[in-house]
Amino acid sequence: AVVSTQSTGTAPRDPAFYRWHKIIDNLFEEHRYTLAPHPVKDLQFPGVELEHLNVKLEPQDYHKKRVDKPLDTKNHIYTYREMKKYKVYNTNNAQEAIKVKNASMDHIPYSFNLKEKNKNRGDVMVCFRVFLVPETDEHLDNWRTMFIELDKFVESFKGGEPKEIVRSDK
Numbered sequence: 001a002v003v004s005t006q007s008t009g010t011a012p013r014d015p016a017f018y019r020w021h022k023i024i025d026n027l028f029e030e031h032r033y034t035l036a037p038h039p040v041k042d043l044q045f046p047g048v049e050l051e052h053l054n055v056k057l058e059p060q061d062y063h064k065k066r067v068d069k070p071l072d073t074k075n076h077i078y079t080y081r082e083m084k085k086y087k088v089y090n091t092n093n094a095q096e097a098i099k100v101k102n103a104s105m106d107h108i109p110y111s112f113n114l115k116e117k118n119k120n121r122g123d124v125m126v127c128f129r130v131f132l133v134p135e136t137d138e139h140l141d142n143w144r145t146m147f148i149e150l151d152k153f154v155e156s157f158k159g160g161e162p163k164e165i166v167r168s169d170k
Contacts, residue, residue, distance in 0.1 A: 029145065047120035051162065055112045063108040071108070077132060077150075079107045111168040118157035125156045130167075 011017045057073040064071060066080040084104055087097040118124050130151040134143050150169070157163050 049117050051115040051117055053114040055110055058109040077110055079105055082106050109169055113166040115164045117162040118159055121159045123158050125154055127154050
């Protein structure tokens with residue numbers, strides 16, 4: 001079987017795509033386990049400190065009805081499954097619509113803000129990566145492959161100045 005990876009639009013529809021993707025993911029994980037951990041000094045950013053990070057939910061009544069537990073609006077993100085209906089038009093007959101139902105994942109809107117301080121004399125550029133991580137007491141390495149990157153952005157900071165950043169899922 002040939003996996004249709006030439007087109008990102010059609011590849012997910014190919015039954016072999018996800019099996020092939022998992023094989024590649026497993027190969028990478030096997031390789032990663034052969035590598036030494038990063039030294040702490042490679043992960044530090046001297047003089048740059050994160051003073052705080054907060055996630056805030058922005059639910060509407062519509063969203064509250066979709067989640068089956070009380071919402072904690074601080075430092076939590078909630079997802080839910082929703083059945084959506086679509087009309088799909090055939091290119092051969094634009095007047096006749098086909099009605100389609102599809103279950104999809106959605107989330108309650110959120111924003112996060114963080115305050116960073118550059119204690120260095122010069123300006124710096126910082127790349128931020130924000131991940132959704134399962135809440136668990138187990139060692140995170142067991143869950144690492146389930147992390148989902150929510151945002152990735154670069155900010156510049158003037159020397160000696162704090163900066164507050166607000167980002168949204170919108």
